[in-house]
Amino acid sequence: MAVDFSRVRVLIVDDNGYMLTILRTILHGFGIKQIFESKDPADAFDMVRSDAVDIIITDYQMEILDGLDFVRLVRTADDSPNPLVPIIMLSAYSEKSKVMSARDAGVTEFCCKPVTAKEMFSKIASVINEPRPFIRNKSYFGPDRRRAGADGAAYKGPERRKASQKVGADTEAGGDGSDASAG
Structure with a gap:
């Protein structure tokens, strides 16, 4: 195509x-x-x-x-x-x-x-x-840093946020956006 x-x-x-x-x-x-x-x-x-x-x-x-x-x-x-x-x-x-x-x-x-x-x-x-959706919190504004793993599954480790909020939200649930799993 x-x-x-x-x-x-x-x-x-x-x-x-x-x-x-x-x-x-x-x-x-x-x-x-x-x-x-x-x-x-x-x-x-x-x-x-x-x-x-x-x-x-x-x-x-x-x-x-x-x-x-x-x-x-x-x-x-x-x-x-x-x-x-x-x-x-x-x-x-x-x-x-x-x-x-x-x-x-x-x-x-x-x-x-x-x-x-x-x-x-x-x-x-x-x-x-x-x-990718954009995220805004106190220390970060940009594309959602989380990525699916090689098998297509979402990250489920200890720093996984309980919920995410897209642009316009003041904070991300579960943390400051420093999700170490993304990359």
């Missing part, structure tokens, strides 16, 4: 010009025509405020304002026009602590570099076709 991404508007934020070129080429290969690019996360946030984007792809480690700070800005700044926009983070660092930091900042999906076209397609299709 063919997928039509021609109307999807993507913002790429990466301070490496070579990586911008690679991602642009991959996205063009998917038929994405509206691609915005920025090497500076602060400028990228201005672009988010002035141009409606459907997906943001950002690097983890950048100078001055890193990818985590950029994600937090998009998710929680008073002047962020779309805190619910899907954000895919790229990183050459795949340690569990980095992935969890990205998740806790509000990243929707995480890809390790070098990124492949297949992986990028999978992440973009996932954020479009299987959007």
Whole structure:
């Protein structure tokens, strides 16, 4: 089945010009025509405020304002026009602590570099076709961090919340949103 991404508007934020070129080429290969690019996360946030984007792809480690700070800005700044926009983070660092930091900042999906076209397609299709509900509590705002296990079953461990509340709720039942099972 063919997928039509021609109307999807993507913002790429990466301070490496070579990586911008690679991602642009991959996205063009998917038929994405509206691609915005920025090497500076602060400028990228201005672009988010002035141009409606459907997906943001950002690097983890950048100078001055890193990818985590950029994600937090998009998710929680008073002047962020779309805190619910899907954000895919790229990183050459795949340690569990980095992935969890990205998740806790509000990243929707995480890809390790070098990124492949297949992986990028999978992440973009996932954020479009299987959007996750958003959670708000005292210490977190972003996509629900809980994921089903490899067997498709929901996590049932000791930190499992008794109930979840979607966007608009002040707290999540059972805790502060620091569910260590997600990832």
